[in-house]
Amino acid sequence: MARVVVDPVTRIEGHLRIEAEVDAGVVRDAWSSSTMFRGIELILKGRDPRDAWAFTQRICGVCTTVHAVASIRAVENAIGAAPPPNARLLRNLIIGAQAVQDHVIHFYHLHALDWVDIVSALAADPAKTSSLAQSISDWPLSSPTYFAGIRDRVKGFVDRGQLGPFANAYWGHPAYRLPPEANLMAVAHYLEALDWQREVIKMHAVLGGKNPHLQSFLVGGMATPVDPDSQAALNAGTIAELQRLVAKARDFVTRVYIPDLVAVASFYKDWAGHGRGVGNYLAYGEYPNDDSAAPALFLPRGVIRGRDLAAVEPFDPAKVTEYVAHSWYQYQQGDGAALHPYQGETSPAYTGPTPPYDLLGLDSDTDKKYSWLKSPRYDGLPMEVGPLARMLVAYASGHARVKALVGAVLTRLGVGPEALFSTLGRVAARGIETQVLAEKMADWVDGLAANMAAGDLRIHDNSKWDPASWPAEAMGAGFHEAPRGALGHWVSIRNGAIDNYQCVVPSTWNAGPRDAKGQRGPYEEALIGTPVADLGRPVEILRTVHSFDPCMACGVHVVDGRRREVAHVRVR
Amino acid sequence: MRAPRRWLTSEFERRGISRREFMGFCTTMAAALALPSAAAAQIARAVGRAEKPILIWLEFQDCAGNTESFLRASRPTAAEVVLDVLSLDYHETVMAAAGEQSRANRDRTVAERPGGYIAVVEGSIPTGANGAYCTIGGESAIDIARKVCGNAAATIALGTCATFGGLPAAAPNPTGALGVADAVPGVGNLINLSACPANVENLTALIVHYLTFKRWPPLDHYRRPLFAYGKSIHDNCERRAHYDAGQYVEAWGDAGHRAGYCLYKMGCKGPVTFQNCPNVRWNGGTNWPIGCGHPCIGCAEPDFWDRMTPFYQHLMGVPGFGAGSNIDTIGGLAVLGVGAAFAGHGVIQIMKRAADKAEPVVPNGPAKGDA
Numbered sequence: 001m002a003r004v005v006v007d008p009v010t011r012i013e014g015h016l017r018i019e020a021e022v023d024a025g026v027v028r029d030a031w032s033s034s035t036m037f038r039g040i041e042l043i044l045k046g047r048d049p050r051d052a053w054a055f056t057q058r059i060c061g062v063c064t065t066v067h068a069v070a071s072i073r074a075v076e077n078a079i080g081a082a083p084p085p086n087a088r089l090l091r092n093l094i095i096g097a098q099a100v101q102d103h104v105i106h107f108y109h110l111h112a113l114d115w116v117d118i119v120s121a122l123a124a125d126p127a128k129t130s131s132l133a134q135s136i137s138d139w140p141l142s143s144p145t146y147f148a149g150i151r152d153r154v155k156g157f158v159d160r161g162q163l164g165p166f167a168n169a170y171w172g173h174p175a176y177r178l179p180p181e182a183n184l185m186a187v188a189h190y191l192e193a194l195d196w197q198r199e200v201i202k203m204h205a206v207l208g209g210k211n212p213h214l215q216s217f218l219v220g221g222m223a224t225p226v227d228p229d230s231q232a233a234l235n236a237g238t239i240a241e242l243q244r245l246v247a248k249a250r251d252f253v254t255r256v257y258i259p260d261l262v263a264v265a266s267f268y269k270d271w272a273g274h275g276r277g278v279g280n281y282l283a284y285g286e287y288p289n290d291d292s293a294a295p296a297l298f299l300p301r302g303v304i305r306g307r308d309l310a311a312v313e314p315f316d317p318a319k320v321t322e323y324v325a326h327s328w329y330q331y332q333q334g335d336g337a338a339l340h341p342y343q344g345e346t347s348p349a350y351t352g353p354t355p356p357y358d359l360l361g362l363d364s365d366t367d368k369k370y371s372w373l374k375s376p377r378y379d380g381l382p383m384e385v386g387p388l389a390r391m392l393v394a395y396a397s398g399h400a401r402v403k404a405l406v407g408a409v410l411t412r413l414g415v416g417p418e419a420l421f422s423t424l425g426r427v428a429a430r431g432i433e434t435q436v437l438a439e440k441m442a443d444w445v446d447g448l449a450a451n452m453a454a455g456d457l458r459i460h461d462n463s464k465w466d467p468a469s470w471p472a473e474a475m476g477a478g479f480h481e482a483p484r485g486a487l488g489h490w491v492s493i494r495n496g497a498i499d500n501y502q503c504v505v506p507s508t509w510n511a512g513p514r515d516a517k518g519q520r521g522p523y524e525e526a527l528i529g530t531p532v533a534d535l536g537r538p539v540e541i542l543r544t545v546h547s548f549d550p551c552m553a554c555g556v557h558v559v560d561g562r563r564r565e566v567a568h569v570r571v572r
Numbered sequence: 573m574r575a576p577r578r579w580l581t582s583e584f585e586r587r588g589i590s591r592r593e594f595m596g597f598c599t600t601m602a603a604a605l606a607l608p609s610a611a612a613a614q615i616a617r618a619v620g621r622a623e624k625p626i627l628i629w630l631e632f633q634d635c636a637g638n639t640e641s642f643l644r645a646s647r648p649t650a651a652e653v654v655l656d657v658l659s660l661d662y663h664e665t666v667m668a669a670a671g672e673q674s675r676a677n678r679d680r681t682v683a684e685r686p687g688g689y690i691a692v693v694e695g696s697i698p699t700g701a702n703g704a705y706c707t708i709g710g711e712s713a714i715d716i717a718r719k720v721c722g723n724a725a726a727t728i729a730l731g732t733c734a735t736f737g738g739l740p741a742a743a744p745n746p747t748g749a750l751g752v753a754d755a756v757p758g759v760g761n762l763i764n765l766s767a768c769p770a771n772v773e774n775l776t777a778l779i780v781h782y783l784t785f786k787r788w789p790p791l792d793h794y795r796r797p798l799f800a801y802g803k804s805i806h807d808n809c810e811r812r813a814h815y816d817a818g819q820y821v822e823a824w825g826d827a828g829h830r831a832g833y834c835l836y837k838m839g840c841k842g843p844v845t846f847q848n849c850p851n852v853r854w855n856g857g858t859n860w861p862i863g864c865g866h867p868c869i870g871c872a873e874p875d876f877w878d879r880m881t882p883f884y885q886h887l888m889g890v891p892g893f894g895a896g897s898n899i900d901t902i903g904g905l906a907v908l909g910v911g912a913a914f915a916g917h918g919v920i921q922i923m924k925r926a927a928d929k930a931e932p933v934v935p936n937g938p939a940k941g942d943a
Contacts, residue, residue, distance in 0.1 A: 005671065005672075006670055006671040007671055007708065007709045007710065008664050008670070008671065008674060008675070008708050008709060009670060009671070010664045010665070010667050010668075010669065010670040010671075010674050011664075011665065011666065011667070011668075011670070012664075012665070013635070013636045013665060014636070015631075015706065015707070015708060035706065035707045035708065036632075036633060036705065036706045036707075037698075037705045037706070037747060038633050038698075038705075038739070038740040038746075038747060038749070039740065039746030039747055040739065040740075042744065042746045043739070043740075043742045043743070043744070043745075043746065043877070047881065047882075048881065048882040048883075048884070050882070050883070050884055051881050051882055051883045051884070054869060054883060055739065055742075055877070058635050058637065058738075058739045058768065059635060060635050060636070060637075061634075061635035061636045061637020061638070061639070061640050061641075061769060062635075062636050062637075062639075062640055062665075064635075064637065064640065105643075109666065110665075113668045118668070160624070162623075162624050162626075162659040164624070164658070164659040164660045164661055165660045165661075165663055165666050165667040165668060166667075166668045167661065167667075167668075167669065167677050168669040168673045168674070168676060168677050169667075169668035169669045169670075169673065170668075170669075170673075194643070197643065198643065198644050198645070198855075198856075201644065201855065202855050202856065202858045204855070205854055205855035205856075205858035205859040205864075206858060206859060206864075207864065208864060209854065209859050209860050209861035209862070209863060209864035209866060210854035210855060210859065210860060210861060211640070211644065211854070211855055212637040212640040212641055212644075212769055213637055213768060213769060215861035215864065215866045215869065216861075216864045216865065216866050218824060218866075220824075221824060221825070223824060223864065223865045223866035224864050224865050224866075225825060225829045225830040225865050226825075226830075227830040227831075230830050230831055230832065231832070232830070232831055232832025232865075233830045233831075233832070233865070328704075348701070348705075348746065348747075350701045350704045350705075352704060353710075354702050354703075354704070355702065355703045355704055355707045355710055355711055355712040355715070356707075356710050356711045356712070356715065357707075357710040358710055359710075457825065457830065458825055459824060459825040460823075460824035460825045462823050462824060462825075465823075465824070536672075537673075538671075542670055
């Protein structure tokens with residue numbers, strides 16, 4: 001038995017540490033630890049609920065829209081504000097642009113280097129790379145000359161001796177399986193995606209002033225005026241700009257991202273057998289189609305238990321609770337309790353080792369606390385959230401476009417639906433969702449244009465802006481699908497100020513520690529059975545953890561299971 | 573295994589960046605730094621000669637918003653090359669290596685190149701719970717900051733959290749969060765680039781300035797470059813004429829809002845916020861917050877989460893709306909007004925910052941390294 005530690009887990013947002021017990025080249029147990037705490041829920045107490053979105057937005061600068069959206073929805077739910085249709089369309093566009101851009105960045109810049117060996121790309125034949133690229137897509141940047149230029153650029157970078165962010169990675173690891181030509185193609189698209197993301201996210205600047213941290217959200221609507229006759233409002237010119245950016249987003253997703261995903265996945269089909277996880281999936285659903293209090297959603301809401309795609313059950317918000325049995329917090333009624341977010345408490349109480357430390361000192365039946373994340377549960381069960389959960393709920397609910405794309409990808413890879421419950425399934429589901437949303441966004445731009453044409457310029461429900469119009473006490477919940485999964489905010493308001501505020505976020509669902517019953521969280525469960533060929537270079541652990549797209553940061557050390565001392569990982 | 577130095581201009585040529593594009597970039601940079609146009613040639617010489625400067629980018633109590641801002645660097649061709657031209661030896665969000673190997677990259681640079689790299693810090697540094705509120709590889713943020721920033725040629729605190737403590741330091745500051753200046757007192761050549769997030773154009777301009785002149789630009793009393801923080805938002809706002817004319821947005825989506833009137837009554841903090849947003853704008857000059865119809869929230873200023881909130885309450889104590897007011901006077905009075913109005917949250921910080929403000933501005937000397 002050996003203890004493998006990855007801290008920091010890089011190519012994620014935030015601070016994440018994974019410890020894993022490895023025996024005979026396979027992970028037997030795992031612990032997921034978040035190593036950073038800020039206390040934003042505590043900072044919110046006593047403040048104006050209309051300000052809360054800006055505070056919570058700063059929970060994450062990568063998915064920079066998601067906590068703002070959940071926050072305004074929670075406060076609107078509490079005070080009964082009703083945003084008009086333009087606000088819904090602007091929000092759908094902002095949320096969709098976030099998901100599409102974020103998923104592409106995840107694939108190329110955060111996850112690809114677990115599957116793509118940049119050093120191997122140096123040995124590629126540009127002509128063969130060109131043939132490969134042209135065989136999977138009609139994307140125009142595919143000539144031998146183009147790929148020769150990319151190869152020479154990478155070679156020049158390597159020859160210069162300053163490898164910067166690419167130094168000391170797992171290059172040459174036997175788990176890398178792509179031929180040099182595929183590696184070179186992926187490197188080219190890594191660089192293209194870097195340009196693409198910067199360009200398409202201008203949608204957020206158009207609609208939110210800037211990205212990251214858009215600044216156009218308002219409780220009750222949006223701050224972006226709509227008026228075809230004004231140069232200081234969204235007008236026909238901005239509609240045209242949005243159409244251009246939506247087309248650019250869709251073009252790259254359809255002609256580069258999806259073909260690359262299928263090509264890379266075809267070399268790693270065995271990863272459909274790893275990273276199964278807890279098998280329960282939760283999706284809050286997203287993209288309201290109308291302006292009622294309980295709108296129809298473009299991507300549906302629901303719960304799947306035990307990988308049973310025959311039965312999607314409705315989501316009941318009362319069944320969400322959080323444990324702190326293994327989290328560095330305490331509850332007044334005792335740490336074995338499970339609290340609903342309306343009754344939620346955030347009282348930090350660190351009991352881990354004093355830094356600097358090598359190990360958290362955990363074993364399989366540990367009663368220790370080991371993470372700054374709580375353990376959310378639905379009806380007492382751990383739930384996986386994210387693109388896979390959303391696509392499974394949509395697939396099982398009969399969403400036509402999702403069913404068609406899932407079917408197409410499974411056919412191309414020659415695998416059955418059971419392959420979805422895996423590390424590879426998460427990667428595929430993220431791509432499928434990106435395609436579905438990239439196609440859908442044009443509809444929202446059209447909707448905005450149609451409203452303008454009809455003279456509907458409303459962007460805000462002014463009737464609830466003044467706190468004097470609110471009840472003395474109010475409670476509300478806001479649900480949202482962030483790129484990384486189901487996100488909920490719960491707010492209690494008293495006399496116009498925040499009395500309590502709780503956020504239950506996707507990476508808490510996925511990366512949280514064991515609960516009071518000892519049930520592992522989704523990362524921990526998914527790591528069980530993951531092969532690790534080289535204890536000093538556990539690229540396989542990164543593959544499964546990255547497949548969830550973590551929103552925090554971590555690292556890996558190696559410890560011998562019996563002697564409990566850190567083995568020395570040789571630095572290459 | 574140090575490779576022989578290569579002229580950067582040959583890098584540009586190899587990448588198909590023409591001399592004309594490169595000079596265009598340098599001219600833009602000279603303009604951003606308010607330098608005479610002849611300085612473009614000097615910038616070109618300096619940038620073209622440099623070994624890739626090494627950057628170690630630390631993330632502590634952060635949201636990666638400044639990292640994302642960094643990835644949005646706008647002037648497409650040249651800005652990308654400038655980023656490429658940096659040697660980013662450590663950056664958790666983008667680097668390929670993980671765990672032990674990633675930390676080895678950082679520690680090797682610190683050990684082998686003392687005074688030969690620039691440290692960038694993103695996020696605040698918690699001092700509570702013996703450092704346990706933020707650890708990386710089992711090591712506390714403050715220990716890492718002391719080690720890395722203490723040996724750097726210069727440290728850039730990027731964003732309001734690293735500069736002033738930011739959101740984690742907002743009342744009641746549950747984790748004892750501090751900015752770099754307070755957490756690592758005495759750190760040499762500290763430059764602050766506040767704002768939430770900092771605008772990447774200002775980071776790029778700062779680095780080019782350093783490479784060109786081997787010293788940092790003049791700073792304000794918060795150690796922020798004057799070229800980016802020398803004027804208030806209000807001074808350069810495209811809606812200033814509406815303020816002077818007494819034309820204000822009164823409700824979201826009203827005729828004034830649609831016509832681009834002044835957002836002062838909706839809570840705009842532009843008069844007390846010093847930052848070049850109206851000029852540089854965001855995302856390649858696409859837009860900026862006031863341009864999209866929302867008030868400035870004052871994100872470049874110390875303790876703005878306490879001093880500038882509630883965000884939608886208009887500044888108090890501004891004498892006489894309209895033409896002829898001296899904006900510096902307005903700014904000073906307005907800040908006091910905000911403090912008095914929201915005494916529950918920010919008085920101590922305001923007193924503290926007022927004391928800071930009394931300190932003389934110290935222009936910093938030449939950087940000690942040749943990074």
